[in-house]
Amino acid sequence: QVQLVESGGGLVQAGGSLRLSCGASGRTVSRALMGWFRQAPGKEREFVAGISWFSGRTYYADSVKGRFTISRDNAKNTVYLQMISLKPEDTALYFCAADPTSHYSMDPYEFDYWGQGTQVTVSS
16 A cells, blocks of 8 residues: 655746655555656646656656656655746646556556645646
């Protein structure tokens, strides 16, 4: 079992920055694939960024490459999403997710554990 708790969302102007955090606990978290997803009203949940907790390998959706950075702190069991140059279209509820069995995925249906989400709103 993996428990995830997100924080760090908020309201920011276009061009601004935010850092989201995801605290993780559970016996399999050190071998899990961790991902950030987002869901805007009326839209499907979409992949944003992923990181292998074991190897540190990262990958991103094309829409956020060069602006978002995913990282992890093993000592704190925390995954971060640093977001810069935010745009109004980045507005969404952001979720942290864990998949204990995969090494790479962008499919939300392959992630077994989810946090409650943290809202990011970017004003124009």
